[in-house]
Amino acid sequence: MTDDSRQARWDSRTEAPLAVASMLYLTAYAVLVLASRLPGAWRDLCLAVLIAAWAAFAVDYAVRWRLSGQGPRFVRTHCLDTLVLVLPLLRPLRVVRIYEAVQRRHGRPRLALHARVVTYAGLSALLIGFTGALAVYQREHTAPGGTIRTFGDAVWWTAATLATVGYGDVTPVTPLGRVIAVGLMLCGLALLGAVTGSFSSWLLQVFAREDEERPPGR
Incomplete structure (x- = not known):
């Protein structure tokens, strides 16, 4: 073997x-x-x-x-x-592969490529957001001069960071908290790029299919 x-x-x-x-x-x-x-x-x-x-x-x-x-x-x-x-x-994050494995083992059709990208990106965003909020809350809620005092503050900050908005109303002040922030920013950019690229590719395929099906001379 x-x-x-x-x-x-x-x-x-x-x-x-x-x-x-x-x-x-x-x-x-x-x-x-x-x-x-x-x-x-x-x-x-x-x-x-x-x-x-x-x-x-x-x-x-x-x-x-x-x-x-x-x-x-x-x-x-x-x-x-x-x-x-x-x-x-x-x-x-590896949990997002379970759905694919179950579908494959039962011989069921898998989601289309674009749907898989969006699904995986959405699940990844939820998992990264939750774990990021936990990690930054653990480091920040007792830090002197910190603005992230509750888990709700951490969730709000994580959502704004992953969405690449960055309001700045609450920010990490500890070194490890800022390292987590950089990681979330990179993850947010990657996930946003994956979803945007997949959606754009899907639109291009739809328009190309419409052009192919359009009768000549129109």
Whole structure:
């Protein structure tokens, strides 16, 4: 059996469990950040879930590295996987692939390319927005001179940042908060570009189809 087929089988078997682990990781992190008066036992449970989920991500990364047969080159050719391992909060982004996998396994037709781009971009924006709001709220709500004092403030700031609006009414003041802001700006630009490009391509195809179907001489 080749390494490619072994890696494909590994990905197929671990996709759903890792998606569940991703959502558990995000849920546990959200509870730790938002529940300020969480009892000690529940806090320990959330920390255990975080550690167990991250350990599962690390094992998956190590196995995929081994099966790839690329050696150190794997890190360079799989930058997103490496980034997700370092920043596990980005791991839920892989959940958007579950729909595609389920449709493929049941032999159902997949969404059109443009619909997939819009769907993936929308789900990615929701997940990035939620995780970004959690991360910036954790760093900013107790910072001296900070303006992001509630989770609602964090959600409002994240939405404005992802939309590349940037009202400036609330802004991060800590170094890590500003690093998160830069990441959200880049993600917002990328998602906006993907949706805009897909929509423009769809319009061009529609107009081209209309021109082809139009009778000659009109």
